[in-house]
Amino acid sequence: xxxxxxxxxxxxxxxxxxxxxxxxxxxxxxxxxxxxxxxxxxxxxxxxxxxxxxxxxxxxxxxxxxxxxxxxxxxxxxxxxxxxxxxxxxxxxxxxxxxxxxxxxxxxxxxxxxxxxxxxxxxxxxxxxxxxxxxxxxxxxxxxxxxxxxxxxxxxxxxxxxxxxxxxxxxxxxxxxxxxxxxxxxxxxxxxxxxxxxxxxxxxxxxxxxxxxxxxxxxxxxxxxxxxxxxxxxxxxxxxxxxxxxxxxxxxxxxxxxxxxxxxxxxxxxxxxxxxxxxxxxxxxxxxxxxxxxxxxxxxxxxxxxxxxxxxxxxxxxxxxxx
Numbered sequence: 207x208x209x210x211x212x213x214x215x216x217x218x219x220x221x222x223x224x225x226x227x228x229x230x231x232x233x234x235x236x237x238x239x240x241x242x243x244x245x246x247x248x249x250x251x252x253x254x255x256x257x258x259x260x261x262x263x264x265x266x267x268x269x270x271x272x273x274x275x276x277x278x279x280x281x282x283x284x285x286x287x288x289x290x291x292x293x294x295x296x297x298x299x300x301x302x303x304x305x306x307x308x309x310x311x312x313x314x315x316x317x318x319x320x321x322x323x324x325x326x327x328x329x330x331x332x333x334x335x336x337x338x339x340x341x342x343x344x345x346x347x348x349x350x351x352x353x354x355x356x357x358x359x360x361x362x363x364x365x366x367x368x369x370x371x372x373x374x375x376x377x378x379x380x381x382x383x384x385x386x387x388x389x390x391x392x393x394x395x396x397x398x399x400x401x402x403x404x405x406x407x408x409x410x411x412x413x414x415x416x417x418x419x420x421x422x423x424x425x426x427x428x429x430x431x432x433x434x435x436x437x438x439x440x441x442x443x444x445x446x447x448x449x450x451x452x453x454x455x456x457x458x459x460x461x462x463x464x465x466x467x468x469x470x471x472x473x474x475x476x477x478x479x480x481x482x483x484x485x486x487x488x489x490x491x492x493x494x495x496x497x498x499x500x501x502x503x504x505x506x507x508x509x510x511x512x513x514x515x516x517x518x519x520x521x522x523x524x525x526x527x528x529x
Contacts, residue, residue, distance in 0.1 A: 294425065295456050297418045303456075304400065304414035309447035312403055318451030319463040320528070321491060327527035328489035330520040333361040334462060335496035338395050338442065339369030343472070343497040346376050350496050350504035355385060357511050362462070362524045364391035364440045367424040369497060370431070381432060387523040388436055390459060393423030395442030398450035405445035406471075417450045421457050437525050438462045444493070462524055464493035469506070472498035479506025484513060491524075 295303075315321055323332055335350070337343075354361055363386050370377050381388050397403060397410035398417050404410050411417045421439060429435045439459035441450075446461065454461050468474075468482040472495035479494070479502050486492050494503050 294422055294458065295418070297415050297422070300418040300453055300456065301413070301415045304449055304453060307400065307414070307449045307452075309400060309449045311448040312399070312445070314444055315463060316446055316448045316451060318448065318455060319446060319461045321463040321465050323489045323491065323522070323527045325489075327522055330522040330527065331486050331488060332491045332522050332524050332527055333359065333494070334364060334389075334440075334464065334491060334524065335361055335494050336364045336391055336440065337366060337369040337373075337497040338391065338495070339366035339372060339497070340395060342366070342395050342442070343495075344369050344372035345497050345499050346373055347496045347499040347501075347504050349499065350507055351380070353504060353508045353511060355383075357515060358385070359511060359515075359521045360385050360387075360523045360526070361521070362387045362389050362438065363496065364389045364438070364462070365428075366391040366395050366442070367393045367427050368395070370424075370427065377431070387438075387525050388428060388432060389438040389440065389462065389524070390421070390424050390428055390436045391440055392420050392442050393427075394420060396420050397443045397445040398441040398454070399445075399447050400449045400453075401447070403445070403447065405443040408443055410445070411450070414449070414453060417453045418457070421454055421459060425457060425459065437528075440493075460528065462491060465490040466492045468492050468494040469501065469503040471495065472501040472503055474502055474506070476502035476505035476509065479503055480510040483507065483510035488519070 311317065322328075323330065333354075337346075353359075363380060365377065365380075365388060369391075380386055395408070396416075397405040397408060398420060399410035399412070400414050400417060402410055402412040411420050420441070425435060425439075435458060437460060439454055440462050444463060446454075451461055466482055466486040468486070469479050474482070483492065483506065494507070495501070496503070
């Protein structure tokens with residue numbers, strides 16, 4: 207807000223001055239040598255009276271003229287301070303809270319797992335790609351990612367901690383690409399269970415503490431690398447019990463399941479991958495893999511995408527669909 211200032215003018219009052227005139231001297235005496243007729247006395251000239259000079263009229267004060275408003279210098283508003291991320295529950299607190307919790311469901315589609323997009327985003331399809339790392343494969347399918355970039359198709363990439371460690375430069379390029387969203391695929395790629403359930407021969411977590419470790423380990427890694435926590439999580443094998451999904455929610459992670467398995471864990475040939483993609487329903491979440499460059503996923507995607515785009519199919523990242 208501009209500040210205005212006024213200049214106050216002080217009127218100087220005039221000082222009254224009196225002028226003093228000199229008086230006239232008396233006439234000299236008449237000599238007595240000869241008689242002279244008597245003369246009527248002559249009255250002396252009146253002495254002029256000193257008159258005061260007229261007082262000057264006091265000067266009227268000048269009217270007040272407002273000074274022009276000088277705008278105050280603009281002070282930029284302080285930048286908003288980003289809210290501190292919510293504290294992640296500790297392993298001890300999770301263990302204490304769920305020590306006696308017994309799961310009632312186990313599998314791919316249990317309470318707390320998102321398998322389709324919200325109705326508002328239903329015309330689109332969410333493509334999601336896992337990178338499992340470790341024994342599950344730490345390769346990078348550059349052809350698949352190049353196809354997505356060529357067609358401008360967004361996707362959500364679920365990256366395991368071991369895959370990130372094996373591909374640091376590739377991770378940086380993917381994380382910097384606005385076409386992609388990075389999501390949490392766990393620390394050691396384990397199914398999430400509080401009782402030690404396994405899936406596809408992969409041993410699951412055995413208790414609430416191990417569930418916490420599987421989620422929080424990679425959550426911390428990604429938060430440090432991205433500068434913000436990832437919004438979505440998918441476990442190794444995408445299997446859960448309903449206690450594990452509650453723990454994930456406590457850690458601020460939304461679990462992304464799927465409605466279409468496009469590549470069967472990177473085992474299907476290109477022709478079948480193409481068919482699965484073409485058959486995916488609007489509003490669906492598609493799972494495939496980006497860590498097996500020798501598989502059929504990239505080739506199947508490359509032949510399916512032009513057909514889907516020509517038919518008007520649109521694609522979305524999970525965070526854009528679940529606002």
